Amino acid sequence: MEKVPASRKLGEERARELILGASKVFVAKGKKLEVFEGGTATEGIVARLLGATGNLRAPTIKAGDRLLVGFNEETYREVLGDGS
Numbered sequence: 001m002e003k004v005p006a007s008r009k010l011g012e013e014r015a016r017e018l019i020l021g022a023s024k025v026f027v028a029k030g031k032k033l034e035v036f037e038g039g040t041a042t043e044g045i046v047a048r049l050l051g052a053t054g055n056l057r058a059p060t061i062k063a064g065d066r067l068l069v070g071f072n073e074e075t076y077r078e079v080l081g082d083g084s
Contacts, residue, residue: 010056015049016041028070
């Protein structure tokens, strides 16, 4: 897992790299969850990964070949396991 200091901002270029390297992209915002196929970094998908400041939204996790952006407990359990 890549650890990035909080002072380092990750923007559109890094978002595209992460999408291109993922098989699936899960984007959670509030109760809404969107799932995209990775490998294609369209403007629409990239925009969903970025916050109002133009930086990657938090949390952003690359788990194997899957990318999770935002927090959705059910998706975390499904993708990362329930910890048991």
